[in-house]
Amino acid sequence: MKEGVKLNNLEKLFECIKKIAKRNPEKILLPNTFFIFGSVKYDESKCIACLTCYENCPLGAYDVERKFDLSMIKKIDLSKTYWKRAIIYQLIMEIAVKDLEGYVEVPEGLPGYGSVKHNEDLCISCRKCVDLCPTGALSFECEFDMKKIWR
Amino acid sequence: MIGILICKCNGVINLNDEEIKNIKQSIGNDVEIVVENAICIRDEPWDNLKKYDKLIIAACSPQMHEVTFTNKLLDRKIFIPFMIVNLREHAFFVHENREKLIEKVKAQIKAAVEKMRITRMKYREESPPKNTNVLIIGSGISGLKVAECLEKFGIKCYIVEKSNEIGGIVKKLPNIYPYNIPGEKLINDILKRLNKTEIITNAEVVRVSGKFGDYDVTILRREDNLIEIMSKKVSCIVLATGIEEWKPYDIPYLKYNGNNVLTQLELSEMIRNGKKISGKKIFMQLCVGSRDEKHFSYCSRICCMYTLENAITLKEMGNDVYVGFMDIRTTWKTEELFKKARELGIKFIRGKVSNVYEVNGKLKISIENTLENVIEEYDVDYLVLSSALKAPETNMILSQILNIETDRYNFFKKLYPKLRGVETSKRGIYIVGAASEPKDVDECIMEAKAVAKKIINEISKPRISFIGRSKIDKSLCIGCRICYKLCPHSAIEMIQTEEGEKASVLEENCKSCGTCVANCPTGAAQLDGYSTEEMLKYIDTIVNSANLDVKIATFVCYECGYAALDMIGLNKLKYPEEFLIIPVPCLGRVGALDIFKAFSSGADGVLLIGCLDNGCHYIKGNNYATLLTSICKRILKEIGLEEDRLEIIKVVNADYKRLHKKMIDFYNKILNIKNR
Numbered sequence: 001m002k003e004g005v006k007l008n009n010l011e012k013l014f015e016c017i018k019k020i021a022k023r024n025p026e027k028i029l030l031p032n033t034f035f036i037f038g039s040v041k042y043d044e045s046k047c048i049a050c051l052t053c054y055e056n057c058p059l060g061a062y063d064v065e066r067k068f069d070l071s072m073i074k075k076i077d078l079s080k081t082y083w084k085r086a087i088i089y090q091l092i093m094e095i096a097v098k099d100l101e102g103y104v105e106v107p108e109g110l111p112g113y114g115s116v117k118h119n120e121d122l123c124i125s126c127r128k129c130v131d132l133c134p135t136g137a138l139s140f141e142c143e144f145d146m147k148k149i150w151r
Numbered sequence: 152m153i154g155i156l157i158c159k160c161n162g163v164i165n166l167n168d169e170e171i172k173n174i175k176q177s178i179g180n181d182v183e184i185v186v187e188n189a190i191c192i193r194d195e196p197w198d199n200l201k202k203y204d205k206l207i208i209a210a211c212s213p214q215m216h217e218v219t220f221t222n223k224l225l226d227r228k229i230f231i232p233f234m235i236v237n238l239r240e241h242a243f244f245v246h247e248n249r250e251k252l253i254e255k256v257k258a259q260i261k262a263a264v265e266k267m268r269i270t271r272m273k274y275r276e277e278s279p280p281k282n283t284n285v286l287i288i289g290s291g292i293s294g295l296k297v298a299e300c301l302e303k304f305g306i307k308c309y310i311v312e313k314s315n316e317i318g319g320i321v322k323k324l325p326n327i328y329p330y331n332i333p334g335e336k337l338i339n340d341i342l343k344r345l346n347k348t349e350i351i352t353n354a355e356v357v358r359v360s361g362k363f364g365d366y367d368v369t370i371l372r373r374e375d376n377l378i379e380i381m382s383k384k385v386s387c388i389v390l391a392t393g394i395e396e397w398k399p400y401d402i403p404y405l406k407y408n409g410n411n412v413l414t415q416l417e418l419s420e421m422i423r424n425g426k427k428i429s430g431k432k433i434f435m436q437l438c439v440g441s442r443d444e445k446h447f448s449y450c451s452r453i454c455c456m457y458t459l460e461n462a463i464t465l466k467e468m469g470n471d472v473y474v475g476f477m478d479i480r481t482t483w484k485t486e487e488l489f490k491k492a493r494e495l496g497i498k499f500i501r502g503k504v505s506n507v508y509e510v511n512g513k514l515k516i517s518i519e520n521t522l523e524n525v526i527e528e529y530d531v532d533y534l535v536l537s538s539a540l541k542a543p544e545t546n547m548i549l550s551q552i553l554n555i556e557t558d559r560y561n562f563f564k565k566l567y568p569k570l571r572g573v574e575t576s577k578r579g580i581y582i583v584g585a586a587s588e589p590k591d592v593d594e595c596i597m598e599a600k601a602v603a604k605k606i607i608n609e610i611s612k613p614r615i616s617f618i619g620r621s622k623i624d625k626s627l628c629i630g631c632r633i634c635y636k637l638c639p640h641s642a643i644e645m646i647q648t649e650e651g652e653k654a655s656v657l658e659e660n661c662k663s664c665g666t667c668v669a670n671c672p673t674g675a676a677q678l679d680g681y682s683t684e685e686m687l688k689y690i691d692t693i694v695n696s697a698n699l700d701v702k703i704a705t706f707v708c709y710e711c712g713y714a715a716l717d718m719i720g721l722n723k724l725k726y727p728e729e730f731l732i733i734p735v736p737c738l739g740r741v742g743a744l745d746i747f748k749a750f751s752s753g754a755d756g757v758l759l760i761g762c763l764d765n766g767c768h769y770i771k772g773n774n775y776a777t778l779l780t781s782i783c784k785r786i787l788k789e790i791g792l793e794e795d796r797l798e799i800i801k802v803v804n805a806d807y808k809r810l811h812k813k814m815i816d817f818y819n820k821i822l823n824i825k826n827r
């Protein structure tokens with residue numbers, strides 16, 4: 001977690017829940033979401049690695065993966081992605097002489113290639129990343145990770 | 152020292168010496184209890200309170216006497232923070248078991264004392280803005296009238312009008328009932344009385360930033376091919392955007408063309424311009440587009456009136472006039488118009504024109520007469536459509552620029568329809584006249600006066616409060632934006648600092664609802680009097696110090712929830728003593744932390760009482776509470792507690808009997824759970 005972050009209220013809330021709980025479920029399916037109650041889902045196939053989420057997450061819950069998963073190219077629906085990206089992927093597929101698999105290292109300082117890794121453990125589900133993500137690679141789901149409470 | 156002033160309320164709050172001793176013992180020796188009678192009308196009890204640094208007034212409902220008590224203190228220059236504990240409506244009026252009643256009273260007072268011990272509440276005066284200029288958007292009757300009223304108080308107004316003509320719809324009307332003068336004269340009379348007001352035509356507001364007292368407005372003006380950009384600094388903004396007549400192209404079979412099939416206001420315009428029409432056959436159709444699910448499901452409210460005016464005028468000019476109607480809605484004295492129209496021999500046919508043809512250049516219409524169940528056909532010279540009145544398209548843009556909500560028809564939303572009809576969610580931004588719904592001239596003038604009064608109040612007097620406004624501890628804030636997204640009054644902005652993005656409160660716009668405090672994960676957002684610390688202390692004390700078998704932590708919003716609870720008291724309905732009252736400004740202040748804290752302190756049940764859906768006085772607070780309740784119920788269930796232990800009740804004060812019944816039901820549920 002980022003330095004200097006103190007989640008005073010959240011910690012107090014977790015203490016109270018801990019105190020009254022008779023069961024310790026790991027995950028709870030919620031009827032709806034409301035900020036800290038919910039969880040972020042990451043869809044790598046939509047991600048363009050702009051790193052907006054990484055740069056803006058107040059908790060530092062994102063890691064940059066400086067690797068580009070080649071098999072992603074096959075999984076992406078090219079009609080739904082950005083046209084320039086679609087052309088590049090199309091070209092790669094056309095000129096490829098072997099099956100697309102494995103990873104390509106992405107050098108530092110080159111946003112636009114690679115992916116991010118979302119650490120559920122650190123996330124407080126504030127939704128900031130979901131709101132800022134330009135591609136819709138991040139979404140908010142009706143699930144509450146209770147593991148952080150029992151920790 | 153903390154003083155506790157208990158009012159006997161002429162024997163209603165009849166604590167005996169023994170009981171008072173008991174209460175004092177449970178609180179501690181560092182407080183002083185003074186028992187007086189009728190503190191609302193007497194002066195003596197207030198004369199020696201100077202020695203305390205904090206005060207608890209245990210008496211009747213603050214809904215009744217908060218203002219009285221505040222004035223009593225301020226008149227004596229006693230600026231100490233105080234809290235009212237409602238022993239009358241919430242205890243003595245509603246409980247029968249003496250022993251339990253005293254337990255509850257003790258808990259309520261003790262919780263208040265513990266909260267007061269740590270509170271940072273203090274007397275504050277927010278000085279009124281220095282800039283008193285006002286910007287009015289729209290130069291119709293409402294906008295002009297606001298300017299006229301404000302000018303009397305020396306306030307400078309700017310009116311921004313998007314068209315090149317001043318006067319809006321009213322100017323087009325040849326006659327305004329019941330004044331019996333042309334709309335144009337009404338408008339010109341007001342214009343003559345305006346001296347300082349600056350009217351900018353062909354102009355639009357394109358950007359607004361800032362806060363109450365200090366809005367920065369950018370205006371774009373088009374003149375021929377030139378564009379001029381102006382900037383004005385104002386304290387308040389009034390939305391007087393009015394209504395427009397819908398052009399019914401979307402009902403193709405009516406063949407609207409603006410010539411022989413025209414709208415009612417187009418006809419008004421012709422009459423106003425002195426066009427002579429006589430010897431013609433004219434059919435007028437009411438409710439075109441209005442009360443029609445496909446277009447505008449509402450009644451446009453004023454078309455019946457101006458249609459009848461025009462019908463009478465044309466009849467008197469010697470034409471044959473027919474009116475097709477669904478209902479005639481002439482309210483109040485305008486019924487006279489309807490009477491006159493019938494006396495003159497204007498024919499009324501119930502039904503709607505269903506087809507229009509042109510035969511040899513002549514109009515022919517068919518209409519189903521729904522009273523006689525026959526299809527009738529008429530050859531006419533003109534078909535006049537009383538088309539729906541709708542909100543201008545530009546409302547959408549303005550709502551985005553100002554961050555103010557509109558309803559599904561694009562009219563601006565009132566803050567609270569019953570009591571705050573000219574305010575919006577943002578302080579210093581007001582709505583007047585038809586900007587919120589179609590209104591007649593009288594209503595517009597009345598509202599304009601209301602807006603002017605509201606503005607004068609706001610900009611001439613300091614805002615007094617003890618709890619102040621939300622504050623953000625920058626060292627704790629992580630810039631997660633939760634408060635920014637939740638604040639119902641757009642009173643939070645995110646700013647860039649050296650330590651990254653942080654939240655910051657626009658104090659002038661904050662209404663102290665506490666929503667940000669309840670939902671901030673770090674505890675950076677705080678509101679004195681309702682800070683995390685104070686609330687947790689209050690909850691813990693009230694639940695722990697009541698020696699009762701069952702304990703229900705009852706969060707009540709100070710608006711409808713509190714008022715409904717008061718009504719139960721005033722009507723002397725009884726309910727169990729076990730409901731321990733935790734007042735909050737708005738249910739938005741109740742966070743998951745507060746709910747679970749109550750349970751962990753030993754509450755058997757937690758109840759939230761607030762305003763009806765869409766009736767929240769802070770717009771969205773009860774929505775948030777409803778969402779949170781459903782989530783917390785699920786969590787309770789999953790961690791092995793009964794979800795029925797938590798409930799939210801939404802009421803309006805007149806419906807206090809339903810609240811009473813629901814409270815009893817809830818109590819029984821909790822008893823059942825406990826005895827299982």
Ligand code: SF4
Pocket residue numbers: 046047048049050051052053054116132133134135136137138
């Ligand atoms: S998840 Fe969204 S914000 Fe984050 S790197 Fe991918 S595209 Fe950018």
Ligand code: SF4
Pocket residue numbers: 040056057058059060061062118122123124125126127128129130
């Ligand atoms: S929801 Fe908030 S805490 Fe979680 S990853 Fe996104 S920005 Fe970070």
Ligand code: SF4
Pocket residue numbers: 623627628629630631632633634635653654670671672673674675676
């Ligand atoms: S909710 Fe709290 S931590 Fe998040 S931005 Fe607002 S004040 Fe800062």
Ligand code: SF4
Pocket residue numbers: 620621637638639640641642643656660661662663664665666667668678
């Ligand atoms: S107290 Fe209410 S109005 Fe004030 S900043 Fe917080 S959420 Fe907004």
